[in-house]
Amino acid sequence: MSAFGKGLLDGLRVTAVNFFGSYFDKGRKERLFTYQYPEERAPIPENSRTFPFLVADDPNDPVGTIRCTACKICEVECPPKCIYIVMDRDEKGKPRQRPKVFDIDLSVCMQCGICVEVCPFESIKMDNDYEKARYGRFNELVEHLPDLLKPNAYYHRIKPTEAAAVDAKLKAEAEKKAAKAAAAAAAKPPPKPAV
């Protein structure tokens, strides 16, 4: 048992070291760890995720080159059911393989990223933009198709490694498909003679 009050003084020494240490460059980084947001921002890791967005290949024609085919897998798999999709159809009612309506309710979305994992077309990805404050709680927090569409270049900017891997995968798939189509065309039997 040490002298009464020694523990107290030891503790005070620790706080004093921390307090004065924060004034010197050496200890500054160790001890002052608060970011003075919004003047100063923490670096965002590449894996960081906030809300989903949709990838479009051509920035000039985002709706035309959207990767989403409105298959509704993400709508089904989303745990809190925050996604609402309506498929686009032409005048005859034939599906156009792209969404007419794609809404994400940000007040319901819990940023789990399961939609990204289940998407077979690499079309929905997680953004890392965290400044989503709005002036309302209801319709203001629903993001529609034009808000969600972001060009592939944006995806490359926020997540370079992941986007490069996705591009390579899509390219390989397209080449495989093209090769298969060419093989099928070469092996195509001559058209049946008309009866």
Added chain:
Amino acid sequence: MSAPVVIETQTLEVSIGPQHPSTHGVFRMDVVLDGEVVVKLKPVMGYLHRNHEQLAEKMPWIASMPYTDRLDYFCSMSNNWAYALAVEKLAGIQVPERAEYIRVIMAELTRLQNHAAAVGFLLSDCGAWFTPVLYAFRERERILDFFEAVSGSRMMCNYCRFGGVRVDLTEQTLAMARGIVERFPRFLDEFEKLMTENEVLMARTQRVGILPKALAIDASISGPMARASGVEYDIRKVDGYGVYPRFEFQVPVGETGDVYDRYMIRILEMRQAVKILQQALRDIPAGPFQNPAVKLRNFKIPAGDGYGRIESPKGELGFYLVADAAGKNPYRYHVRPPSFINLTILEDMCLGHKVADVVVILGSVDIVLGEVDR
């Protein structure tokens, strides 16, 4: 000789919470006081009930994984692991070795940051106003940054998958983890110097809120609380799940079971967790991090039931799952939350103490209301 003077006193019923900083969330205590001494205490729970179990029964197996993050939001990695373990047990899924190591690393880092925050808040409840918490949070911040770099989110990690984990650890993230583990003992030394031998802390916590060993066993208390009362029970040792049998570590056990023991046990457990982390980071093998046979979509489980449990930082966290013939979603999904069970003993610990001690005793239980109410 005159008879001793008896003063008639009335008891006073005080409601502490649900919005009270000492209650660590929306938790209420109905305390009946005789003067300043507690004669009756009734915990009132349920303010944060979110229907977790029933929700999970309506959803595919994987869809509950992000919800388990929200049970005990300090240790989402451990919660993920407990749920994944229960499902893997039920479905008979093998987990690759690297994934087991990654899970151990994540769970032990979770233990570090949970215990650091828990003792920080306990000291804050004692009146060491926020200095220990901020020192603990400074360290916790580095661990959360690591979690974000790996899983994408600081607290809601959603990291484990059935048969593995979602993202592999790269060389950079492993180096990050090694850096954290390297500097953590230094933080612990500083932290202990700050408070452990403080006379005020000793006066406030020693012989306060004693939980006898027999009562701890009878009330099925688990985790650091049980070990502080002298119950040598650690599921990492008892079950040996994952790759824990390969690591060398000790289970610290307390003697009296008072608040000070619970504080000390958490400090010692952090030291042991650092030891496990050093071994895990040294031995982590290369290889796959996810069992490729397990699909994410249309995941089905043969009918049956199973209970998977892990030693979460707060105690025994278990998931009891029943799969029916369809096997698409759980027929029954039950969580055994450690802090809820540990909270049931609160009255026995508080009786006879002053009302100011109730706050300290509650802080030593280390509750998270997301888990208590589910």
